[in-house]
Amino acid sequence: xNNPELIGKLAxxxxxxxxxxxxxxxxxxxxQPVDKADHLWQKCAALGHLLQTNPQLxxxxxxxxxxxxxxxxxxxxxxxxESNGNRVVSFETVSQPDRxxxxxxxxxxxLHDTYALDFTLLSPxxxxxxxxxxxxxxxxxxxxxEIQASLGQTLVLFAKPVxxxxxHQDLAEDCVDALFQDSELKQPKPYLVGEGKLLxxxxxxxxxxxxxxRLKCHILxxxxxxxxxxxxxxxxxxxxxxxxxxxCRSKILYVYHQAYLCNKEARKLYSQLEEKVEEFSRLxxxxxxxxxxxxxxxxxLPQIGLNYARYLRDIELHRITIETNVVNYSxxxxxLGDCSVKEIDNLDFVQEFIKGxxxxxxxxxxxxMSYLTAGKELFQQMIETIRGIVEVDAQKQxxxxxxxxxxxxRNLQITIAVVGVGIGVAGVVSSSYTLAVDKPWGFPxxxxxxxxxxxxxxxxxxxxxxxxxxxxxxxxxxxxVLKSSSDRQSVSGSQSQPVNPVLQEAEEVRSTRDTEVR
Numbered sequence: 001x002n003n004p005e006l007i008g009k010l011a012x013x014x015x016x017x018x019x020x021x022x023x024x025x026x027x028x029x030x031x032q033p034v035d036k037a038d039h040l041w042q043k044c045a046a047l048g049h050l051l052q053t054n055p056q057l058x059x060x061x062x063x064x065x066x067x068x069x070x071x072x073x074x075x076x077x078x079x080x081x082e083s084n085g086n087r088v089v090s091f092e093t094v095s096q097p098d099r100x101x102x103x104x105x106x107x108x109x110x111l112h113d114t115y116a117l118d119f120t121l122l123s124p125x126x127x128x129x130x131x132x133x134x135x136x137x138x139x140x141x142x143x144x145x146e147i148q149a150s151l152g153q154t155l156v157l158f159a160k161p162v163x164x165x166x167x168h169q170d171l172a173e174d175c176v177d178a179l180f181q182d183s184e185l186k187q188p189k190p191y192l193v194g195e196g197k198l199l200x201x202x203x204x205x206x207x208x209x210x211x212x213x214r215l216k217c218h219i220l221x222x223x224x225x226x227x228x229x230x231x232x233x234x235x236x237x238x239x240x241x242x243x244x245x246x247x248c249r250s251k252i253l254y255v256y257h258q259a260y261l262c263n264k265e266a267r268k269l270y271s272q273l274e275e276k277v278e279e280f281s282r283l284x285x286x287x288x289x290x291x292x293x294x295x296x297x298x299x300x301l302p303q304i305g306l307n308y309a310r311y312l313r314d315i316e317l318h319r320i321t322i323e324t325n326v327v328n329y330s331x332x333x334x335x336l337g338d339c340s341v342k343e344i345d346n347l348d349f350v351q352e353f354i355k356g357x358x359x360x361x362x363x364x365x366x367x368x369m370s371y372l373t374a375g376k377e378l379f380q381q382m383i384e385t386i387r388g389i390v391e392v393d394a395q396k397q398x399x400x401x402x403x404x405x406x407x408x409x410r411n412l413q414i415t416i417a418v419v420g421v422g423i424g425v426a427g428v429v430s431s432s433y434t435l436a437v438d439k440p441w442g443f444p445x446x447x448x449x450x451x452x453x454x455x456x457x458x459x460x461x462x463x464x465x466x467x468x469x470x471x472x473x474x475x476x477x478x479x480x481v482l483k484s485s486s487d488r489q490s491v492s493g494s495q496s497q498p499v500n501p502v503l504q505e506a507e508e509v510r511s512t513r514d515t516e517v518r
Contacts, residue, residue, distance in 0.1 A: 008130045008171060010159035014122035015136040015179075018243060019043075020151035020250045024113040038065055040117040043147055044106055047119070050141055052094040053104065060089065064108055077240070078110040100128060100135040111247055114151060118243070127162055130171075133178035140183025144210075144217050152213035152250035155179070158233065160224035169195065172204035172221040179219070190217045194349030199233055200226035200341040205349055213254045228341060241336035248329040249353060252322055256361045259318035263368045266311035269304050270375045276301065312372055319365045326358050 023037045036042075041061040048057030064080050079087045089106040093099070100123050107118035121136045128135075136157075140146060147153055157175055164171060173192065180189055190206035197203060206219040224230055232238065333350055340347065 009162040013159040016156045017119040019117040019149040019153040023115045053091040080108040134182035151254045154218045156220045196346040196349045201229040238339040245332040248325045262311045
């Protein structure tokens with residue numbers, strides 16, 4: 001504050017809030033309103049209660065919503081209010097002993113996909129002290145934290161200095177301090193960022209450099225110091241170019257902030273991918289555990305990759321929107337220049353927004369996109385590599401399973417062959433039973449101490465020896481025959497079945513990816 005006592009006078013001060021709020025969502029269609037699209041009209045009703053306006057403004061939200069629902073034609077400049085030929089809602093504040101009597105007007109518009117609000121308070125035909133400007137911003141009711149317009153806002157103070165011979169910049173800074181002195185909101189106060197001349201009189205730009213549009217406090221202090229200024233300002237020819245210029249500015253700042261948020265979220269997803277890459281280099285050696293781990297990744301990574309791609313898409317859309325609004329901003333700046341006083345006005349500070357801020361925005365988005373695009377390719381490579389490894393491991397596991405099944409079948413066949421031989425031997429034993437019945441059994445005696453073996457035992461011994469030999473021969477022959485048959489089937493299968501190109505490519509991708517990770 002340059003003057004602690006805010007000494008000075010202003011004639012006919014007028015404070016205008018230009019607030020901009022998104023009404024249509026690109027993702028839901030041009031005619032689909034966003035949530036709380038009538039936010040600005042609700043704020044007007046709340047301001048009516050706070051300022052004690054006459055008439056009250058509670059009727060405004062419903063009337064404007066009905067008016068908008070009846071209109072289906074898109075327009076770059078649509079007036080939303082009409083009553084008895086009036087397109088402005090006029091009101092007065094109730095007289096208070098400690099407050100200035102004020103008049104006001106509300107002029108609601110729709111500019112393409114944006115609602116624009118002109119909420120003006122003025123003290124007509126009066127001269128006020130600078131410290132009384134707080135009445136125009138009672139309890140900070142017109143500051144960004146209270147209005148919360150999604151695309152942002154600008155406050156324009158237009159007043160004529162009275163008996164003032166000092167520095168206009170100091171006066172402008174005192175005016176900003178006066179607008180904030182009745183505010184209890186804790187937010188950064190705007191500081192001087194530019195100055196020039198509009199319609200023959202000095203204009204000063206203040207900003208608090210907040211990234212969030214809902215917190216950005218942008219103020220223009222326009223001092224009426226030239227006799228031509230009041231006349232040209234009253235004609236209103238400059239109004240539409242200035243309104244659209246401020247709307248384009250708010251959109252550019254809003255869209256860049258959205259691109260910044262998208263980049264921030266995309267980098268979080270990229271960090272998750274980097275963690276997976278680190279884990280990938282430490283995969284478990286056990287095939288079954290490795291398969292379970294990789295299959296879990298195949299469920300998780302595609303969803304992360306999809307969200308990542310959506311953020312990239314949104315950033316690209318934001319970049320295009322910035323480019324479009326830069327062109328529109330330049331066009332409206334030219335039209336505003338056509339309304340200006342030649343050889344007197346200086347709008348270089350307005351042009352600087354294009355040359356400085358917008359150029360920086362575009363360069364930063366381009367840099368972010370180049371970084372994130374590389375991450376998108378890494379997502380794709382990671383998913384393809386995991387799929388390749390899963391397919392290869394699954395095939396190996398299937399081959400092992402089939403080999404075990406073949407071994408079990410071969411062992412079963414061998415067992416059957418041996419059992420068959422055993423059954424044959426059992427048949428020999430059963431046929432020898434008659435020997436045990438036909439010939440009596442003898443026992444050693446003094447006359448015959450040594451007896452020859454009974455024919456039954458001889459038949460049993462010979463049958464067992466013969467069965468064992470024949471069973472062993474049968475086992476060897478069956479094993480050899482089954483092994484030869486299995487080998488022929490393997491060779492035949494490898495020759496008749498072509499190499500799966502998907503598995504081959506997956507194996508090549510995996511090998512390449514392993515090299516890159518290491």
